Amino acid sequence: MDALQIISQGSIKAERPQFNVGDTVRVDVRIKEGERERVQAFEGTVIAKKHGGVAETFTVRRVAYGVGIERVFPVNSPFVEKVTVVRKGKVRRAKLFYLRNRTGKAAKVKSDI
Numbered sequence: 001m002d003a004l005q006i007i008s009q010g011s012i013k014a015e016r017p018q019f020n021v022g023d024t025v026r027v028d029v030r031i032k033e034g035e036r037e038r039v040q041a042f043e044g045t046v047i048a049k050k051h052g053g054v055a056e057t058f059t060v061r062r063v064a065y066g067v068g069i070e071r072v073f074p075v076n077s078p079f080v081e082k083v084t085v086v087r088k089g090k091v092r093r094a095k096l097f098y099l100r101n102r103t104g105k106a107a108k109v110k111s112d113i
Helices: 002-011 097-101
Strands: 024-031 034-050 057-064 068-074 078-087
Touching: 034 068, 034 097, 068 078, 078 097
Parallel strands: none
Antiparallel strands: 024 034, 024 078, 034 057, 057 068
């Protein structure tokens, strides 16, 4: 068990992004296309955070051209360049899966000032 903890401690990023569920974030992801690499930004609302430690993930949701898009990002992945908080959100839930059923203004999260 101690060997697993030592390996997992080495895999955790030193500078972890600080954000919560309900925040609007911009995630810069490194994408490899053949020989080339580029950084692609994905901006949306964090609707869930799961697990902890090495396996921690967060789900980001956005609506593009009327279609909802969700992506799950591992916090400690080397492909996640950086996570920037665009706007803080004020929510009373740990998971915001109810936003999937809402459209338009009803799908907005209040801003936390």
